[in-house]
Amino acid sequence: MAYSVTTQTPASRIAAIAGVILISLLIALPFFAGRGTIQDMFFILTMLVLAQFWNLLAGYGGLVSIGQQAFVGTGAYALFGVVILWGVDPVPAIFCAGIAALVIAVPTAFFAFRLNGAYFAIGTWVIAEVVRLLVAQWKMLGGGTGTSLPRDATRDMWFIESIESTLGLRSAAARDVLAYWLALVLALATIGGIYWLLRTRRGLALAAVRDNTEAAKSVGVDAGRMKWIVFLTSAFGTGLAGGLIYMQKARISPDAAFSVTDWTAYVIFIVVIGGIGTIEGPIIGVLVFFALQTLLADFGSWYLMTLGVLAVVVMLVAPRGLWGLLSEQTGLHLFPIRRRLTGGKLASSEE
Amino acid sequence: MSILSLKSVSKSFGALTVTDDASFDVLQGQALGIIGPNGAGKSTLFNLITGNVRADGGSIHFEGRDVTRASAMERCLIGIGRSFQIPQPFEKLTVYENLLVAATHGRNLSEAIVRDDCADILERTELIRRANVPAGRLSLLERKRLELARAMATQPKLLLLDEIAGGLTEGECQALIRTIKDIHARGVTIIWIEHVLHALTSVVERLLVLDFGKVIGLGDPEEIMASREVQEIYLGIEV
Incomplete structure (x- = not known):
């Protein structure tokens, strides 16, 4: 009997069907949910995108960056820049946000790749601070105090008019719906794209580099190129998310857009709690994070302390996160990437 | 020569x-x-x-x-293929995937093309029954065999x-x-x-x-x- 390879598991087939139903529900959500729910979902989806890209970097690429706010901020400012200075519509401007982050990522990688481990992490943070300080000098976009998107730009955005008439909403609510749908598209494209990458031979190479760089090079893997691919992809996606987040906020300042707490610390929390190195982990993590934030919103700094304590406990008890714990107990994989060899001499008795 | x-x-x-x-x-x-x-x-x-x-x-x-x-x-x-003195497996990948990395990248071929070659090498190195086990769980002998098998996969x-x-x-x-x-x-x-x-x-x-x-x-x-x-x-x- 010949050999064959499969990645599917019975659970993954059920998950795929459930996924299609869930996606349909999410697409239809603005037709029956209120504005508050839409804003919450927008927050969850954009944080999920940031978490998936940080996970790609750290969990698969072994590149622990604490400077992702550089790309959120750069993307956000690029969006404001092209909208305010060139009169570009905010929706296509999101794409410019991704490109701008990509452009910043090239020199960032050039410097940061000379560093390893903890030095790399600190290096990325320093670079993010440098970018923040530079952007704060940009007087045309409000310097250190920031600026807002012009009213007519947000009112006349692409798709806004049809959303207003279809759903019978006012301009501000319609903007939230638009932002939500764009966030949904971005989140699905991110998860789909990362899943696709991991199933190609590049994904194998990425895992090999993460597990053992020297051995990976010795079997013909271009480890340097893999790092570049992962870093630039993450920067682009993080920039897109940054642009989208600030398109929805319509108000920006350097301190908010380059916040290490909002765009990196929370994101790391989400990935670590959920389970690093898995696609499922950040999804679980973002839900836990949102629940905690909602429950503890009124407790001020107790909220941050609780997050910290919880992160420490999870790291001690379940170093591979909640999803890691669950999939270890049950063998469950919703996004299976493991290539299982079957048939041949494995047909009779499988271990 | x-x-x-x-x-x-x-x-x-x-x-x-x-x-x-x-x-x-x-x-x-x-x-x-x-x-x-x-x-x-x-x-x-x-x-x-x-x-x-x-x-x-x-x-x-x-x-x-x-x-x-x-x-x-x-x-x-x-x-030029090699094994390491201290086995250096890709621990989170399975034995089969370890060979797959080597075969697809070392020979620049697609996964489908190298599948049977990898299975053949696993048979010859007596690792075939462990094909779907993460390399991190192998014994010393199996790790040594994997070093050899992975080097062979690059042909x-x-x-x-x-x-x-x-x-x-x-x-x-x-x-x-x-x-x-x-x-x-x-x-x-x-x-x-x-x-x-x-x-x-x-x-x-x-x-x-x-x-x-x-x-x-x-x-x-x-x-x-x-x-x-x-x-x-x-x-x-x-x-």
Whole structure:
């Protein structure tokens, strides 16, 4: 009997069907949910995108960056820049946000790749601070105090008019719906794209580099190129998310857009709690994070302390996160990437 | 015809010279054994040949091509495969996926094309039943076999084995020797560093002795083993 390879598991087939139903529900959500729910979902989806890209970097690429706010901020400012200075519509401007982050990522990688481990992490943070300080000098976009998107730009955005008439909403609510749908598209494209990458031979190479760089090079893997691919992809996606987040906020300042707490610390929390190195982990993590934030919103700094304590406990008890714990107990994989060899001499008795 | 040629290759780590003016040729299809005491610079010599460490001086030619400055990845692509002394598996990947990385990247082919080759190598190295187990869960013998299997998956013309028999029982060692003989019989040139001398001499046709980074003997295994220097090094006999 010949050999064959499969990645599917019975659970993954059920998950795929459930996924299609869930996606349909999410697409239809603005037709029956209120504005508050839409804003919450927008927050969850954009944080999920940031978490998936940080996970790609750290969990698969072994590149622990604490400077992702550089790309959120750069993307956000690029969006404001092209909208305010060139009169570009905010929706296509999101794409410019991704490109701008990509452009910043090239020199960032050039410097940061000379560093390893903890030095790399600190290096990325320093670079993010440098970018923040530079952007704060940009007087045309409000310097250190920031600026807002012009009213007519947000009112006349692409798709806004049809959303207003279809759903019978006012301009501000319609903007939230638009932002939500764009966030949904971005989140699905991110998860789909990362899943696709991991199933190609590049994904194998990425895992090999993460597990053992020297051995990976010795079997013909271009480890340097893999790092570049992962870093630039993450920067682009993080920039897109940054642009989208600030398109929805319509108000920006350097301190908010380059916040290490909002765009990196929370994101790391989400990935670590959920389970690093898995696609499922950040999804679980973002839900836990949102629940905690909602429950503890009124407790001020107790909220941050609780997050910290919880992160420490999870790291001690379940170093591979909640999803890691669950999939270890049950063998469950919703996004299976493991290539299982079957048939041949494995047909009779499988271990 | 020589497949590998080293000319005056040297390497120092700080004040310590680990490879001292090493020159030798390995012929196409030959099996060369390398012996020497601990710290003689055997593994460094391997790292210089595979590109994991760069030479300070001298030149290395593979199939007539100067590869002195080529990276480890480039040398793998042109046909130099290796195993590591301390097994370096991709721990979170399965045994099959470990081979898949090597075969798809080392030979630049798609996963579907190399599937049967990888399964065949797993059968020959007696790892097939462990194909879907994460490499991190393997025993020492299995890790050694995986080192060999993964190197084979890149389809090397020259295969470097670094102490692959160390720590194995006699029975396990015999099985490993059979596998290596089988690879050699298929025309692959082999360079093998080994302390388990009877395993080494049952396969190799030539023997190289390294001491303090210097090549102090190269030739027929029996003659080399009988020579005065080797006796001194291995048995501590003052001659």
